[in-house]
Amino acid sequence: MPALCRDWAAQGAFTNIAKLLTHQERCIRLAASRVWLEVVSSTPSARAKIVNDNLLGIFFDLCSSPNGDSVKLGCQTLPSMALEISRAGVGASRRLVSYLGHSLPDLRQSALHSIRIIAEGSDSDRSVLLEAGGFNAMILAFQTNPQETTEVAQRFLINMVPIVSTSSEACWSILRLLE
Numbered sequence: 001m002p003a004l005c006r007d008w009a010a011q012g013a014f015t016n017i018a019k020l021l022t023h024q025e026r027c028i029r030l031a032a033s034r035v036w037l038e039v040v041s042s043t044p045s046a047r048a049k050i051v052n053d054n055l056l057g058i059f060f061d062l063c064s065s066p067n068g069d070s071v072k073l074g075c076q077t078l079p080s081m082a083l084e085i086s087r088a089g090v091g092a093s094r095r096l097v098s099y100l101g102h103s104l105p106d107l108r109q110s111a112l113h114s115i116r117i118i119a120e121g122s123d124s125d126r127s128v129l130l131e132a133g134g135f136n137a138m139i140l141a142f143q144t145n146p147q148e149t150t151e152v153a154q155r156f157l158i159n160m161v162p163i164v165s166t167s168s169e170a171c172w173s174i175l176r177l178l179e
Helices: 001-011 013-023 024-041 044-050 058-064 069-079 078-087 090-101 105-119 125-129 133-143 144-163 167-178
Strands: none
Touching: 001 013, 001 024, 013 024, 013 044, 013 058, 024 044, 024 069, 024 078, 044 069, 044 078, 058 069, 058 090, 069 078, 069 105, 078 090, 078 105, 078 125, 090 105, 090 125, 090 167, 105 125, 105 144, 125 133, 125 144, 133 144, 133 167, 144 167
């Protein structure tokens, strides 16, 4: 199975691999997962093709799967796809932002890391993040789980300042945070 998945990855047939990521048999999911993780984490052109093939939803499907191995894969791959998620628009970014309040610590950390990557991206990426409620969700995450977010908080706020300054709501959130 891994050889077949590697062949598909080399051909850019990511739809075939994506189908196996949600297969009911764990051994099949794991074989596809290894190749998927390798491709997503190391190949920008593969990430772009995945988006062009309308497969961005698979990352969210993995994160909400009842299978622990699928959720783990989702957590491992979200940060690699962070900028693609932002560039896909507000809807996809909202789904990512919603994971900041998830009950699974690994998924919260993955979302936190992903949002940090977006905040370090372009002004356009940061604008989408702000529009998707990312800023307010991060403020809430800082307050709810300070032990998980302290490391990211300062860099996030510094990166978001140029965009936040255009939103009175975000400015008020900062003031409330500082109280």
